[in-house]
Amino acid sequence: MRTLIDVRNVSKTFGGVVANHDISLKVPEGEITGLIGPNGSGKTTLFNCIVGNHPIDSGSIVFQDREITTFTVQKIARLGLLRTFQQTHIYGNMNCIQNMLISVPHRTEGYSDMFRPYRREAYERVDELLEFVGLYSKRKLQAGDLSFGQQKLLEFAMALMNGPKVLLLDEPTAGINPTLINGLIDRLKRANQELGITLFVIEHNMRVIMNLAEHIYCLAHGELLAQGSPNEIQNDQRVIDAYLGAH
Amino acid sequence: MKPSVIALYVVIVIAGITAPLVFPNYTFQIAVLWMMILFALTWDIMGGQMGYNSLGNIFFFGAGMYISAVVQIAQFAPVGEYTSAFGAYQVEFTDAQYYTGLGLGIVAAGIGAIFCAVILGACVFGLRGPYFAIGTLGLALAAAELIGGWEWVGGGGGISMPVFPGGPDLRSRFFYYIVFVLAITTFGFLRWLYTTRFGLAINAIRDNESKAEAMGLHTKRYKTAAWSIAAFFLGMVGAVFGNMVGFIEPLEVAFPTVTFGIFMVAMSLLGGKGTLWGPVLGATLFHVIKELTWIYLLGWQWVALGAIIVINVVFFQQGILGWAMDRWPEKFGIVVEPSPGEGRAVGAQEAAQ
Numbered sequence: 001m002r003t004l005i006d007v008r009n010v011s012k013t014f015g016g017v018v019a020n021h022d023i024s025l026k027v028p029e030g031e032i033t034g035l036i037g038p039n040g041s042g043k044t045t046l047f048n049c050i051v052g053n054h055p056i057d058s059g060s061i062v063f064q065d066r067e068i069t070t071f072t073v074q075k076i077a078r079l080g081l082l083r084t085f086q087q088t089h090i091y092g093n094m095n096c097i098q099n100m101l102i103s104v105p106h107r108t109e110g111y112s113d114m115f116r117p118y119r120r121e122a123y124e125r126v127d128e129l130l131e132f133v134g135l136y137s138k139r140k141l142q143a144g145d146l147s148f149g150q151q152k153l154l155e156f157a158m159a160l161m162n163g164p165k166v167l168l169l170d171e172p173t174a175g176i177n178p179t180l181i182n183g184l185i186d187r188l189k190r191a192n193q194e195l196g197i198t199l200f201v202i203e204h205n206m207r208v209i210m211n212l213a214e215h216i217y218c219l220a221h222g223e224l225l226a227q228g229s230p231n232e233i234q235n236d237q238r239v240i241d242a243y244l245g246a247h
Numbered sequence: 248m249k250p251s252v253i254a255l256y257v258v259i260v261i262a263g264i265t266a267p268l269v270f271p272n273y274t275f276q277i278a279v280l281w282m283m284i285l286f287a288l289t290w291d292i293m294g295g296q297m298g299y300n301s302l303g304n305i306f307f308f309g310a311g312m313y314i315s316a317v318v319q320i321a322q323f324a325p326v327g328e329y330t331s332a333f334g335a336y337q338v339e340f341t342d343a344q345y346y347t348g349l350g351l352g353i354v355a356a357g358i359g360a361i362f363c364a365v366i367l368g369a370c371v372f373g374l375r376g377p378y379f380a381i382g383t384l385g386l387a388l389a390a391a392e393l394i395g396g397w398e399w400v401g402g403g404g405g406i407s408m409p410v411f412p413g414g415p416d417l418r419s420r421f422f423y424y425i426v427f428v429l430a431i432t433t434f435g436f437l438r439w440l441y442t443t444r445f446g447l448a449i450n451a452i453r454d455n456e457s458k459a460e461a462m463g464l465h466t467k468r469y470k471t472a473a474w475s476i477a478a479f480f481l482g483m484v485g486a487v488f489g490n491m492v493g494f495i496e497p498l499e500v501a502f503p504t505v506t507f508g509i510f511m512v513a514m515s516l517l518g519g520k521g522t523l524w525g526p527v528l529g530a531t532l533f534h535v536i537k538e539l540t541w542i543y544l545l546g547w548q549w550v551a552l553g554a555i556i557v558i559n560v561v562f563f564q565q566g567i568l569g570w571a572m573d574r575w576p577e578k579f580g581i582v583v584e585p586s587p588g589e590g591r592a593v594g595a596q597e598a599a600q
Binding site for chain 1: 455
């Protein structure tokens with residue numbers, strides 16, 4: 001199995017705060033990998049480091065055998081490494097269809113493509129994906145008027161529209177109605193299996209991540225604490241201590 | 248397009264063509280109205296559609312005006328000698344030479360303004376929010392001072408433009424129609440532009456630039472293109488306005504930051520920024536109100552204008568069209584529209600929970 005993202009000895013500090021210290025992990029192609037850890041353990045910082053949001057202090061990040069440590073956010077996104085945000089990031093004053101259309105891949109976009117109308121296939125894909133996340137009937141509403149949960153679904157659909165190779169999801173179920181969570185887990189799995197998108201998921205909801213991921217990494221205080229299958233992680237005393245505050 | 252919309256376009260174009268024939272005494276004023284519409288439309292590309300409030304767009308207007316002046320004069324005289332003579336320089340040129348010079352000047356103004364936009368964009372696009380506004384305001388103010396100190400282009404004394412070869416009526420009508428065509432072209436171009444990927448891309452930058460970057464959008468490219476388009480039309484209309492007035496100087500005519508520079512913002516806000524028709528509506532209303540206050544409230548005209556801007560910003564931030572959109576969203580296509588399919592209805596219910 002091929003390694004898609006290879007994080008090697010990454011460290012990141014903000015002033016005196018060590019957010020990530022010497023973290024190494026691998027995200028294998030085609031699988032769902034989980035990332036857990038108590039609040040402030042450096043999960044989101046690691047995501048930000050991977051997608052190029054802030055420069056790392058040391059270490060390297062390799063995506064598809066290509067060093068991307070110094071690449072800009074946009075360049076990394078165009079390679080097919082995409083992330084969603086913990087707080088929803090959508091285009092609030094545009095309707096759902098427009099949000100989706102502008103999320104088409106920009107990998108091969110040239111100057112003349114900037115001034116082209118969208119093809120019919122793009123519109124069809126938008127309808128398909130909005131239906132997939134259950135927002136079809138709301139497609140003409142302003143995205144900013146949707147509920148938080150709906151915005152999360154829209155953001156997920158936008159990410160799928162971009163056709164990424166790997167998707168970094170930052171707490172996809174946070175703030176979502178519990179009755180919707182099962183539907184969301186199902187959709188994440190389908191995106192992984194049917195569309196072949198590798199997922200790397202930060203999640204606080206243990207039921208969700210144990211259900212979803214095949215391999216889980218646990219961070220605590222900016223360091224890699226444990227890794228293993230959901231079963232191993234659940235029974236790891238260090239992980240239990242970290243969550244209960246023994247550290 | 249709906250027949251009613253086509254009818255509206257036809258009415259506007261006919262009104263534009265016949266206006267100087269019906270109201271010959273107001274030709275200059277109506278030409279300025281078209282220029283105001285162009286101002287508001289081009290400001291809105293950045294300010295309304297892309298969320299970058301530029302207070303320095305007037306720079307391109309002045310830059311175009313000076314580029315055109317230099318190109319026109321260089322046709323038949325050394326620029327330095329011509330400007331230092333303050334209009335006393337005797338020149339001979341034929342009608343054909345005048346029109347060629349003017350045409351070349353307008354084209355050069357448009358292209359030169361794009362050039363300026365690309366270079367300045369590289370400097371100021373790192374700024375966001377209020378810092379971008381102040382940074383661009385600085386550009387326009389600095390440009391006026393720099394031109395004022397540059398003797399080769401006349402310095403603070405200005406330049407008398409080459410004299411139009413024809414009577415006053417022909418002259419005012421001639422320039423009226425150029426401004427009219429420029430304004431209509433700008434509108435048509437933007438109307439098309441906003442239907443392409445470009446329109447959505449700049450809206451996305453306005454709503455959430457960091458998201459747009461995270462999705463891999465070429466944000467810098469779109470920002471530079473947006474400013475270049477605004478600069479192109481502003482530069483050309485600047486070239487025409489310089490010739491229409493006949494005399495150009497840096498502070499009041501070329502870089503009038505506190506009048507035209509602020510008007511273009513106020514007009515877009517009044518009509519509804521971020522919409523195609525808002526700036527047109529805002530510019531028309533603003534210009535009419537401005538002219539009426541100048542006639543009937545002389546002495547208080549600036550107070551009246553200021554009051555309109557304050558009322559607009561405090562009570563009607565979204566402008567006339569924005570207010571209408573909030574009031575009647577369904578008229579603007581903002582509707583819940585379930586599809587007949589069973590699966591879709593279930594998905595919708597689920598999403599609504």
